[in-house]
Amino acid sequence: MYGSTSEKPALARGSGQHVLIVAGEPDIAELLSTTLELAGYRISTADSGAAALARVLESQFDLVVFDATLPDVPGLGRARRPPAEHRPPVLFLTAYDTLDSLLPELGLGERDYVTKPFRVAEVLARAQVLLRGAGPVRVRDGALRHQDLALDDTLCQARRGTRVLDLTPAEYRLLRYLLVNAHRVLSKEQIGRYVWGDFRGDNAIEQLVSRLRRKVDQDAPTLIHTRRGFGYWLGREEAGS
Known part of the structure; x- marks a missing residue:
């Protein structure tokens, strides 16, 4: 079901950074703990969202790997928030049907x-x-940001610079998916499953991307790109690429 510790991906080495693994399923916790420890990280674990918050409040971590499908996650918005100096980056393990709620309230x-x-x-x-x-998305003032593009989930509003983008719900979901995956190519099947919950066919996705591109890329530089035969990605192209 999941990868094994025998995988040897590139860029897998750590240098002693302290990682908190938050997972309720023992097999997932053991797999991640063993793999990341072998890759050079120091590991701590928690088996619930509440336990994870307590650990973050009492200790400093370089990264949290957090299973967003834990049953106590919905109630964490009422919990005490960690201070700014105790807010490590977070890598969520999530399902397609929870991608629209990656715990912004924490x-x-x-x-x-x-x-x-x-x-x-x-x-x-x-x-x-x-x-x-070097994460693709910066979170500031409650908004996801990349270059001069900002998306505020509280207001369900997107901006490019000072210009508010008039987006439909489908366009908003697509932009969010591209934004949180900045510089990562997304296939049409992935986009269809995220935006509509199923695959709608190439033409529907091409039309949706085209409409969004006209709204986002009125300003330079162009941010939404096509990788022919593979899909679409968001980001600023490097000179000469």
Whole structure:
């Protein structure tokens, strides 16, 4: 179901950073603990969201790997928030049907996610990106930000610079999915499952991307790109690429 510790992905090495693994399923907790420890990280564990918050309040961690499907997660919004100096980046383990609620109320730091069932190689790769401080999305003032693009889930509103983007719900969901996966190519099937819960066919997705691109990319630089034969990605292209 999940990857094994025998996988040897690139960029998998840590340098003693302290990682808190939050998982209620013992097999997942053991797999992640063993894998990340072998990759050079120091590991602590918690088996619930409440226990994780208590650990973050009492100790400093470089990264939290958090299973967002834990049963006590919905009640955590009422819990005490960690102070700014105790807000590590968070890598969520989540399901497709919970991607729209990645715990914004916890007031944590940078965040990214992998979907369950996950591959160990992807967990290691995304963890290293967050630990480098080069996560694709910055969280500031409650909004997800990339370059001059900001998306505020509280207001369900997106901006490009000072310009408010007039988005439909489907366009908003697509932009959010592209934004939290900045610089990662997303296939049409992935987009269809996230936006509508199923695959709607190439033409429907192409039309949706085209409408969103016209609204987002009125300003330079262009942020939404096509990788022919693979899908779409959001970010700023490097010169000469």
